Amino acid sequence: MRITQEEQRLLLSEARETIAAALEGRPPVYLLSPESGDSALTQPWGAFVTLHIGKNLRGCIGCMTPAAPLKQTIRTMAQEAAFRDPRFPPLARHELGLCRIEISGLSPIELCPDPRSVKVGVHGLYLVHRGRTGVLLPQVPVEQGWDLEAYLDYICVKAGVPPKSYDEPGAKLYTFTATVFGESS
DSSP, X not given: OOOOHHHHHHHHHHHHHHHHHHXXXXXXXXXXXXXXXXXXXXXXXXXXXXXXXXXXXXXXXXXXXXXXXXXXXXXXXXXHHHHOOTTSOOOXXXXXXXXXXXXXXXXXXEEOXXXXXXXXXXXXXXXXXTTEEEEEOTHHHHHHTOOHHHHHHHHHHHHTSOTTXXXXXXXXXXXXXXXXXXXXX
């Protein structure tokens, strides 16, 4: 399923309104949206919401598995990215106007039979190994200028295991794709 441009605009608006309402201590006011049964908004999707201030990451939280309709997932992940990313303090009210919101709607994850088949810039990675997990969205290696080897090593680091651990017995490397869209800078 694809996310139309109208749905993308609506999701970005709802992510921003969710954060603004929390910062202002009020219930969110969402625009009414036309949703048919085949709308991506009503379908369960995994998704991430990423916040940037300038070129710097300010928060990024998501869920890999589709547990709720996309619209609800984005609302929840927007609040999580703004206030519960353990790498950052909660977003302050004055920062919201500086933030650019990016959304990544995820395809279902698939077990990767050969790490060398990963396409940088196309596939996101999800590693499960030694009781730890790590996720990298498909746009990350492109933003960082990584080649395939660096990308595979960094998913290990992200999971808290040594580089090359994706090749160890018991390691499960998954791939997924993402529909990525965001607010203008």
